[in-house]
Amino acid sequence: MAERPLPRPTPETEHFWAGTRAGELRLQRCNDCQASYFPPRPFCPECSSRNVLIYRASGHGTLESYVINHRPHPAWTEPYAIALVKLAEGPRMMSNIVECAQTPEALELDMPLEVVFLKQTEDITLPLFRPLIQPIVQPIVQPPGTAR
Amino acid sequence: MTGVVIVGAAETTDLGVIPNLSELQLHADAALNAFADAGINARDIDGFATAGFRPTEVAQYLGLRPRWVDGTSVGGCSFMVHVRHAVAAIQAGHCSTVLITHGESGRSRVGKSGFAPAPASFGGQFEAPFGVVGPPTMFTIPVLRYMKDFGLTHEQLAMVAVVQRQWANRNPRASMRELITVEDVLKSRMIAYPFHLLECCLVTDGGGALILTSADRARDFPKPPVHIRGTGESSETPIISQMEDLTSSRAFREAGRDAMREAGIVHADVDHLMIYDAFAHLPIYGLEDLGFCKRGEAGAFIAEGNTAPGGRLPTNTNGGGLSYMHSGMYGMYALQESVRQVRGEAAAQIADVEVALCLGVGGMFGASGCVVMGKEARP
Numbered sequence: 181m182a183e184r185p186l187p188r189p190t191p192e193t194e195h196f197w198a199g200t201r202a203g204e205l206r207l208q209r210c211n212d213c214q215a216s217y218f219p220p221r222p223f224c225p226e227c228s229s230r231n232v233l234i235y236r237a238s239g240h241g242t243l244e245s246y247v248i249n250h251r252p253h254p255a256w257t258e259p260y261a262i263a264l265v266k267l268a269e270g271p272r273m274m275s276n277i278v279e280c281a282q283t284p285e286a287l288e289l290d291m292p293l294e295v296v297f298l299k300q301t302e303d304i305t306l307p308l309f310r311p312l313i314q315p316i317v318q319p320i321v322q323p324p325g326t327a328r
Numbered sequence: 329m330t331g332v333v334i335v336g337a338a339e340t341t342d343l344g345v346i347p348n349l350s351e352l353q354l355h356a357d358a359a360l361n362a363f364a365d366a367g368i369n370a371r372d373i374d375g376f377a378t379a380g381f382r383p384t385e386v387a388q389y390l391g392l393r394p395r396w397v398d399g400t401s402v403g404g405c406s407f408m409v410h411v412r413h414a415v416a417a418i419q420a421g422h423c424s425t426v427l428i429t430h431g432e433s434g435r436s437r438v439g440k441s442g443f444a445p446a447p448a449s450f451g452g453q454f455e456a457p458f459g460v461v462g463p464p465t466m467f468t469i470p471v472l473r474y475m476k477d478f479g480l481t482h483e484q485l486a487m488v489a490v491v492q493r494q495w496a497n498r499n500p501r502a503s504m505r506e507l508i509t510v511e512d513v514l515k516s517r518m519i520a521y522p523f524h525l526l527e528c529c530l531v532t533d534g535g536g537a538l539i540l541t542s543a544d545r546a547r548d549f550p551k552p553p554v555h556i557r558g559t560g561e562s563s564e565t566p567i568i569s570q571m572e573d574l575t576s577s578r579a580f581r582e583a584g585r586d587a588m589r590e591a592g593i594v595h596a597d598v599d600h601l602m603i604y605d606a607f608a609h610l611p612i613y614g615l616e617d618l619g620f621c622k623r624g625e626a627g628a629f630i631a632e633g634n635t636a637p638g639g640r641l642p643t644n645t646n647g648g649g650l651s652y653m654h655s656g657m658y659g660m661y662a663l664q665e666s667v668r669q670v671r672g673e674a675a676a677q678i679a680d681v682e683v684a685l686c687l688g689v690g691g692m693f694g695a696s697g698c699v700v701m702g703k704e705a706r707p
Contacts, residue, residue, distance in 0.1 A: 245472045
């Protein structure tokens with residue numbers, strides 16, 4: 181079976197792909213307006229600030245939407261799902277759902293997911309997601325007195 | 329009111345499967361037909377816009393000597409955007425008579441340049457590795473979110489295709505004319521769940537061309553002018569995964585709002601509607617994002633027959649991308665149907681179309697262009 185089409189990182193996205201190689205899902209956040217964003221770029225798409233940082237995301241998310249593709253692709257055996265994952269930090273990314281039947285019954289919208297990493301080459305490791313069997317309940321609470 | 333009118337409009341002589349014409353010649357075939365429609369020739373054109381090809385290639389092929397060109401290429405709504413830009417150019421005096429062409433060998437692929445996302449683009453890095461196979465796996469991906477949030481049913485989605493086939497049934501130039509049922513749609517081959525074959529657009533060959541000039545020159549042309557009442561455009565995202573809201577298109581909302589505002593119309597003024605339908609969910613999104621329906625209500629609105637023949641808001645009356653034709657960049661054909669309806673020369677003609685609204689999409693919910701046309705400059 182043919183390989184997946186692989187990304188070619190740019191200077192602006194290299195940190196993301198270095199992250200997946202290291203087993204981390206990396207996002208960016210603006211130090212001025214605090215927006216988390218994806219795909220990578222060295223400035224904030226919300227407020228245009230260059231004052232941004234790269235951070236390790238939780239790797240948790242939920243299944244926001246998907247299709248189950250029935251058309252042939254040289255690197256897949258169809259049908260397979262192409263998913264949109266809403267990351268816990270806010271941004272959305274496309275991925276695949278592994279360790280899960282590729283059916284409407286198994287792929288329940290809003291199901292919790294966690295990232296896993298699939299090495300493709302020495303340079304490229306892809307972030308995929310699998311169902312989070314026992315969801316870790318971590319309510320996001322802003323402790324008093326820590327308002328930014 | 330923009331002071332600009334459409335004085336020539338035509339499609340290619342044939343539509344559907346055209347293996348004997350290259351993509352470039354499809355542009356030319358449509359342009360020559362539009363020249364005939366307007367009673368002019370290439371010498372009368374001093375402004376030119378196109379997408380798919382660089383405007384220099386098509387302009388030289390046609391023998392044009394433009395002193396204004398626009399190669400805005402934002403997908404299938406590029407032609408709506410060209411109309412908007414041409415209005416501004418004519419108003420500014422940069423040119424007086426603009427030709428806009430489209431030609432696409434979508435099915436026969438004669439003289440066609442392929443396009444795949446560059447591996448370093450956002451699409452190449454963040455979508456291609458996950459198995460997308462063209463628009464049927466990308467344009468479609470928001471709809472399950474919409475279905476869960478608003479309760480749209482599979483049957484209602486199928487009804488979009490059923491209703492548009494009712495229009496195509498009245499149109500001899502439509503590629504698919506045989507009436508279909510919801511059951512036919514749901515039994516057709518699965519392409520990308522939840523989309524079946526009949527909920528996806530055709531892939532056919534064709535072209536179209538428009539000629540615009542200032543309203544004060546309209547009497548120099550043989551056909552009654554179609555007035556450009558208002559226009560709007562917006563750009564949102566190059567990749568579907570970064571659409572701001574999976575259940576609503578910001579580009580649709582902004583382009584539609586600006587076009588209606590400039591035209592000075594309210595929804596009740598619209599006699600005829602075109603909403604670019606690459607897939608069955610687009611008319612649903614378009615009706616809501618334009619404000620003809622409340623959020624979550626467009627599926628039922630269509631299923632109840634409001635956009636069908638005899639309904640109160642005739643929509644996609646050529647049969648649309650689902651049944652009439654879809655070459656890849658369908659926007660030109662939606663514009664052509666709006667012109668035909670305002671002129672009173674459509675195959676499935678609606679009585680007394682004073683105001684027609686035409687909404688286009690580019691890419692996969694990537695951009696939008698909207699054009700409001702009228703029989704008169706003002707009602």
